[in-house]
Amino acid sequence: MTLFDELAEKTGDDQWEEWKTRVLGAKKEIAEFVSSRRPGRGAEVLDWFQGSFNFCLQIMYNDGTPDVIIRFPGPGHTTFRDEKIENEVQIIQFLQENTTIPVPRLISWGLTEDSPQNFGPFIISDFVEGIHLSDALRDPADKKRLHLNPQIDSEVLDKVFSQIADITLQLYKFNFDRIGAISKTSSTGTWSVTRRPLTYSMNELATTAFYPAEKFPQAPFASAAEYFRYLMSEQKTHLWTQRNLCSSPVEAHNRYVSRHLFMESVDRHCIDNSGPFKIFCDDFRPQNILVDPTTLRIKAVLDLEFTNAMPSQYASEPPWWLLLVGPDSYLLRDRTIEEFVEEYEPRLEQFLQAMKRIEEAGELSDGKKPLSCLMHESWVTKRFWFNYAARKPFDIDVLFDSCLREGSAGVELLDESARAGLEPFIEMKMKQLKGYDDECAQFL
Numbered sequence: 001m002t003l004f005d006e007l008a009e010k011t012g013d014d015q016w017e018e019w020k021t022r023v024l025g026a027k028k029e030i031a032e033f034v035s036s037r038r039p040g041r042g043a044e045v046l047d048w049f050q051g052s053f054n055f056c057l058q059i060m061y062n063d064g065t066p067d068v069i070i071r072f073p074g075p076g077h078t079t080f081r082d083e084k085i086e087n088e089v090q091i092i093q094f095l096q097e098n099t100t101i102p103v104p105r106l107i108s109w110g111l112t113e114d115s116p117q118n119f120g121p122f123i124i125s126d127f128v129e130g131i132h133l134s135d136a137l138r139d140p141a142d143k144k145r146l147h148l149n150p151q152i153d154s155e156v157l158d159k160v161f162s163q164i165a166d167i168t169l170q171l172y173k174f175n176f177d178r179i180g181a182i183s184k185t186s187s188t189g190t191w192s193v194t195r196r197p198l199t200y201s202m203n204e205l206a207t208t209a210f211y212p213a214e215k216f217p218q219a220p221f222a223s224a225a226e227y228f229r230y231l232m233s234e235q236k237t238h239l240w241t242q243r244n245l246c247s248s249p250v251e252a253h254n255r256y257v258s259r260h261l262f263m264e265s266v267d268r269h270c271i272d273n274s275g276p277f278k279i280f281c282d283d284f285r286p287q288n289i290l291v292d293p294t295t296l297r298i299k300a301v302l303d304l305e306f307t308n309a310m311p312s313q314y315a316s317e318p319p320w321w322l323l324l325v326g327p328d329s330y331l332l333r334d335r336t337i338e339e340f341v342e343e344y345e346p347r348l349e350q351f352l353q354a355m356k357r358i359e360e361a362g363e364l365s366d367g368k369k370p371l372s373c374l375m376h377e378s379w380v381t382k383r384f385w386f387n388y389a390a391r392k393p394f395d396i397d398v399l400f401d402s403c404l405r406e407g408s409a410g411v412e413l414l415d416e417s418a419r420a421g422l423e424p425f426i427e428m429k430m431k432q433l434k435g436y437d438d439e440c441a442q443f444l
Helices: 006-024 027-037 081-098 133-137 154-172 200-208 224-241 249-263 327-332 337-361 371-380 383-390 396-403 416-443
Strands: 044-050 054-060 068-073 106-110 122-126 181-184 191-195 278-281 289-291 298-301 307-310
Touching (some): 006 054, 068 081, 081 106, 081 181, 081 191, 154 278, 154 337, 154 371, 327 337, 337 396
Antiparallel strands (some): 106 122, 278 307
């Protein structure tokens, strides 16, 4: 189950709160700055709100022109902030040029050096009225935890699933020859992969685990296998460096064995090794979709910062969020993977039926298998679980053990070098844990 480094979290939260206080103390200056980028009379901050990574201020004008939003990624909760904004701006422009996917109109953007008081990189866009799709679909009986309403009208879900299937199919039609962040070449006007992928899990590792930033990739990847091998090394580095990831010798033993066995499953689950690679957003989910509260028509897709060209099997897996939360959230709530599957599969069938209807109304991409078939295949072959675990560095061990481990496979399947390294690893993790606990006692 997810276990962050409490010291890293406190450090990040302290940075965020100090920075947020400064931003809120400069509301007038920020409103004037926004007005310089989108002219209008009497600009002032009407409201502010925050998400997991970003802090937003809603700017209104007294001349009757529409409100706008300025969004800053905040220090402490986000890393590589300038890179994150650059990537998101590129993907917004790509979607606006090449799809009908609704994204807020981009008005202006800039890097940290361009912002008031160097608060950070920013995006200024139209303010879109609406409610979060997750709020329309959640269980009204549970005010504390997010979960799909078990009594939801099937027609409501069909309406939502059809729209999301259309978005998914639009994204799937684009092909890239490398894995990474996309941008437009000014000289030719073509879109291609030009930078390393910046992902949700990279941000999470950097902000909640003290992961060494120099170990992250520095360039795009040429094949799916190369990318998955990198992810395996990232997960190994994470296991070795986060001091509180193993709370006992038994847990250290189990995590070590599970991660080594997971590394050996790449060849079994990797497909379309040489591409083409597909657009995939780590954080595409109902919490980041705005809809009309009456009609549930999607009005805006938000928070596209972790969108990259990725292995095609990511884009051809069924959505993990059909219950609004993923299997890792079930585990955090002391529920089981089996319970997740039991509730997920009926919704998966409903989503695939919606996608089939959209496919039949349009043209199938590339003359190959329909995406609905690929998604079904991903689920039945357990490739879905491999993909999901690969993106979940904090939960990979329990996901592997629950969904991918074959029989009683254990330490005996490790090669000689891995077996020899097990006991020294356990000893190291226990020393790390003692140092961590001592430091927590002093500072927390």
